[in-house]
Amino acid sequence: MTRLSGKVALITGGNSGIGLAAAQAFVAEGARVAIVGRRQDAVDAALRGLGPDAMGFVGDVGELAMHDRLLDAVRTRFGAIDIYLANAGMAILEPSAAVTVENYDLQFATNTRAVFFGVTKALPFLRDGGSVILTSSIAGTRVMPEHAVYAGTKAAIEAFARNWALELKGRRIRVNVLSPGPVDTPILAKLGITDAARPGFERQMAEAIPLGRMGQPDELARAALFLASDDSAFVTGVNLKVDGGMSLA
Structure with a gap:
């Protein structure tokens, strides 16, 4: 029996890097998967590798109306969802004195606002007993040069996760954070x-x-699989740092 047999997973930023590796791992474990990406060619390429149990959607997670269209499409194809992996994100690394309002707003729109409203809009579609996973970064807790704004966006979603873990306990929905260190991805x-x-x-x-x-994307994918599956049935509200120990240094 595969660990995600009969489950449906929705993964934002699922067309490359950690998100794509997670989609591949979820499909291999029996899930049907919906991925979201910004570029049609990248989504199409990902779907060719994922096979018939996957669907793709092209859109900008920073556009809140996109989440409504996405969820309608997923409901039409798969019905309810069991796993929501908020993985889409972006970084503009620069000294604080050089940060423009535009770059500040862009990072918070993509990394923070999109996560908050993506998850809250998905809750009516999420089955009781489901799993929500938010991809953060060790930058959320470890000070790193030129990361101030990016770190702020990730610290915020870690706070979301702690609050949601308690808010959603009545529905047995587990909410956890996955915090990668440096990973060899297209980013x-x-x-x-x-x-x-x-x-x-x-x-x-x-x-x-x-x-x-x-780290390698498949190593982060295995951690995401743990948080998505019943292997972590007694785990909620945690920040799982998959960083080779970098946060300790």
Whole structure:
């Protein structure tokens, strides 16, 4: 018996990186999965690998009306959902003095407001006994250079999770946080780390991470699978740091 047999999972930011790896892990464990991404080509490519038990939706999580359209589409295809993985996010790393109102608002719209309203809009569609997982970052609790705004967005959703874990206890819905450390995903290129700079960046990370390397998306996916499945049936309100020990350094 697979761990997610008969379950339906909705994953924002599910077309690449950690979100896609989680979708692959969930499908392998018997779930039907709906993924959300910003680009049609990336969503289509992800769906080709996920197979017939997956559906894709293209939209911007920062647009609140998109969540209503998404949930209607998921309900039409799959009915209710059992797992909500709020994984979509973005980072603009810069010194606080350089932060513009536009960049501040963009990060909070994508990383924080979208999570709050995405989850609250999904609650009527979420079966009792379900699982909500919010992807945060060790930056939410560990001070890192040029991360002030990004860290603030992630600290906020960690507070959401603690509150929701108690608010939703009557429905037996578990709410947990998954906090990655540095992970080898396409977001590294978006942060300006070129192919030429990769070796130096990897050496720097190896020195900062007690386990001596960056994480891989499938390692985060296995942690998400734990939080999504009955393996964590007695776990709610936790912040699971999957960071090779970096938050300890």
